[in-house]
Amino acid sequence: MDITFLKIGLSLFKSKDIFSIIFTRCVLTMKHRQMQLAALLVKQGNLCEASKIYLDLINSEQVVVDAYLNLAAIYGMTNKLSLALDLLEKLIIIDPDMPEAHNNLGNIYLIKGNTEQARICFLQAISIKEDYPHAHYNLGRSFQIEGSLVDAIKYYRRSCQLDPSYGEAFLNLGIVLRENGDPREALLVFHAASTLLSSNPEYFYQIGRTYSDLNKSTDAIESFKLAVKHDPSFSKGYNNLGIILRETNQFKEALTNYNHALAIDPMYSLAWNNKANLLKDLGEYSASIQCYQKAIEINPDYDEARKNLGILYLLLGDFKQGLPLYEYRYDFESDSDQFFSQISGLRWQGQPISNNKKLIVVAEQGLGDIIQFYRYVIALKRMGRNVLFCANDRIQILFKQSGIPFISNSDLLLLDDYFWCPLASLPLHLTISPLGHATHDPYLRINTNDVISWRGSFSKKSKEMIIGINWSGNIEGHQDRSRSIHLSQYESLNFPENCSLLSLQTGHATKQLEDCDFIDRFINIPEISSETYSDLYIYASIISCCDLVVTSATTVAHFAGALGVPVWVLVSSRPDWRWGISGDTSFWYPSMRLFRKGNNEDWSVVIKRLSNQLYDFCG
8 A cells, every 4th residue: 555644734834833833743743653653554464453543543633634545445455335435535525636535436436336436536536637647547447347448448558658667557458458359469568567567477367368369379378387486376377277288288287287276266166167178178077077066056157167067968968968058058248149138039948839920040159050950940840830040141042942931130120029049949949869860861952953063063074973071170269270180181091093072171271272292183163262162052062062071070061961961070089069979970960970089099090090981982
């Protein structure tokens, strides 16, 4: 706590009585010593005795404004917010032009959650003293709490300009820049403040998070290690170190760090959830379930842990326990889930409804999920439901052969008197189970003439087999990184001579074709561009031309499976829940075979197994 000692006002010396001047000086000296003693007690952590001294000074005849400030600060530290508020309001009556009083009053309002009133106080402090760095900093905090990151950045920057030694201002500026999607600028700010914050574990922790956002795993790991080195009790540092170690497949080290975090703070629900995620990766499913349950026990509102537990049950084939928990998947920071909150219709939970009542199924999640669960929209129609599908134009084009009416998001919000349901909730309400059947396969239909037209445009020989291959998902996503394969791995796949390859790859990974040693085996289709592939119906038509599709576990697997095209899927040792933990067939797609990667296997081992089957398939 900064103590600003009382300055003697000139008015005290206007008296011509020398004795009164001497007496005043004696009183001030005594009060000065009392202030020093109180400050020492605060430093020692003896807030109770310090409070008594400040209270005595406040009740004395001589006004000691710093006693008001410091006692209010102690009340704030000990959560006696009403007492702090009362003191500061009295101080402002005594001295309305004291910026520190307005600033501290704003801090109390900020603690109480009243950001609007807090901002009024901070602005008043700035109007009295424009170059007051702490008021600018606190104004930035008020905007950060509300999520107004651009305004927060503005005031944090001003605070740093006014006081280049204000380490906390630099720290928060970097944090908000990262949260606002500018991790590179955040890193520059952090590095600029390195001498100010070199012993602050939070500083290294935030640098680690920024490196993580930039996918610089090695730098992130080093930064988190520095955070816990500076503070061995810094549980957040151990937790985030565990996260990045898990993402880089350093499972043993990740588990050690999660255990460190939980030894420090056994009530750290986030660390329990993250440990559960890791144990799931390691195949320790019972232990993983227990950790998820512990996270939920500590924090009953922890929806992400419930969702993760549901996904684990689904991975294990326990749809009865998994599907209800999967309903906790919504994240209202995403655009699609924000849209859900705007829908005015009644949510369908599987209850009976009259056939003339509209049931609108709303698309959600990624394209693979939409393809996988669209079968149940068709099932509802066959059950006699008056069903419509709400999706964007790109999705509508893909399913135009299904005969189900479509509706746009904007049109849905204008309707009334209807039921609605998120697409991925249909398996729950239709009581889908792996013990049953996957419903209407194939169900993604392409006009036969379109398939014949495309096949005729690129087939070299009428009897030649076409094998479509796809090797990578979105390399920016952590999940896709674990299930993506470099094209060079396919070099060891012995394609029979009567086969030609067709690239089904889209996005950044198509550049791998430029250095491919077996590029001569690929069919060249000059008229196909990235724009062509973005038309999902055309893309599905091209996949329909393939005699076999070989792919990693990406959206292409769903396309081929829904079309009924034979598809061989290379599945990671950390599979998505829909592929299960064992077996070479899929509940979802009868035309699909799964080739699983073991925990200690390289993709080349899996591809060799697949290669042994390829000659038999191609005859």
